[in-house]
Amino acid sequence: MRRFSLTTLRDYGMGKRTIEDRIVEECGFLIKIFESYEGKPFENTAIMNGAVSNIIVSILLGKRFEYDDSTFIRLLRLVNENARLFGSPSVQLYNMFPALGFLFGACKTVMNNRDELYAFIQATFIESLKELDANDQRNLIDSFLIRQQEVTPSVKYATHEL
Template sequence: MDLIVLAESPAPQFSKKLSKKYGPVFSIQMGCQKMVVLSGYESVKEALVNQADAFAERPKVPVLEEISKGYGVIFSHGNNWKVMRRFTLTTLRDFGMGKRATEDRIVEESGFLIEDIESRKEKPSEIATIMNAAVANIIVSILFGERFDYKNPTFLKLLSLMSENIRLVKSPSVTLFNMFPALGFLPGNHKTVFNNLEELYSFTQQTFIEHLKQLDPNDQRSFIDAFLIRQQEEKSNPNSHFKNENLQSLGSNLFTAGMETTSPTLCWGLLLMLKYPAIQKKVHEEIERVIGSAQLHYEHRTQMPYTDAVIHEIQRFANILPMSLPHETTEDVRLNGHVIPKVSFF
């Protein structure tokens, strides 16, 4: 039996109802797995902030294990997770994450996004696809050192595969597979997820080969270049974690993390602006007053308190990630008067 800790925000209705009856820390049985659910800000903060080390491990969820094979950073374990996390954070910072360089990429991409929307001449369009493309291009520019045109068939295929996998991982048949992995031989969405992933990995493998042909240690153009150079530096180390499988999973992790968070937030923002035109008007007036026809930059935030408040309210209302990624305890831990044992397998 696996003991998995699910940390949730205060909003999800099912946990809200159960927490009223059983308190902010309670357990549920999901097939062969027993899960501890943390509901509410105080409980989640106590576990994931105050006792972060004790809740740092990831459980071995069947579909996620099959997807990641223990590689990457989101669903990996132990030393591999530590090495890949450190490398990913350091490399992303080197390529401007959280700095002006990334803002410049976002500003540039927003120009392409606006141009694409205007080219549709007010015709009905699937805005989620356009937003996914814009957000993915920011990630692509860091991973590959280039961007794709929104109509590029290869790019659209990659986005379609990623979006389908994100949707299918939440489906009832995949949940059933997670609860009873012995039934994995039966047809279901889990097999579609694995097939899609193989297609994604085939593309990324070809990308690695192309980057290797032009690799220059003195001119690192992208995240992939940085990884491949580190891979060559450690090729004599049999215990090195810089393998192609880790690079494939890291690319998938970064795509998923961006598309599943930023894109839905932008879509919710557009939806709420349509629903509340009076608020939309006030936001527009503040933008016009502060920056006019100039390009919006992060430093304008302090001059636009109303717009800043609206963005925060959109994030609160949308609640795009009501349940955090599952965690697993690395040791026996006491939380809110309950003893949560170190994970064990039976």
């Protein structure tokens, strides 16, 4: 899996000029957003997170989200909230004493966020599987699905199994 990941990421531009092109393209969108504020002060944390996330998403999914896309905003909030909660004392206590998990609400939030992220990933894989073409690998997910079919050729995917 490690070798597949490194090879595939290299194929999609990591350490090459193509990743630079994706970064430059996203910078263009970022500049337009900054210019839309016409010199007025604004909070740029969410916008910068969105720009970085879009570069990653372009490699994984072969597309980008608009900064105001509701799905994209929700996914960013889930990831940010989980990152914040992982460092919280209640989650650290839960990691030391899992039997006391019922006392800590933050753990339930982390688990709910994880489940929602997994549901998005599962739906994304199902959508990619429906449009899968071994001769036209558009993104990392397509490459993964094709590689998985090569390793286990007798397994045919049903969309509900993913």
